[in-house]
Amino acid sequence: MTEVLLDWRDSDRTETVSVPDGETILDAAEAADIGLPFGCRTGACGTCTARLLLSLIHIS
Numbered sequence: 001m002t003e004v005l006l007d008w009r010d011s012d013r014t015e016t017v018s019v020p021d022g023e024t025i026l027d028a029a030e031a032a033d034i035g036l037p038f039g040c041r042t043g044a045c046g047t048c049t050a051r052l053l054l055s056l057i058h059i060s
Contacts, residue, residue, distance in 0.1 A: 006034065007053070025050075 004025055006015045019028040026048055029036045039047035 004028070006036075006050075 001021065002019045004017050004019050006017060006025075006029065008014070015029075015032075015034050017025065017028050017032050017034060019025055026036055026038055026041070037047050039045040041048075043049075
């Protein structure tokens with residue numbers, strides 16, 4: 001499971017969503033009642049495109 005912080009550039013809104021392994025951020029956000037824009041659900045149209053600001057990898 002990965003914790004993802006969603007930050008909207010055009011407002012002060014932020015949300016954190018838990019994304020299970022093998023699930024998309026879009027699917028996890030929808031399950032948590034967080035509305036994100038999308039069109040095709042496959043990444044082809046670019047509507048749901050986001051920018052990765054930080055990534056932390058935990059190695060055990």
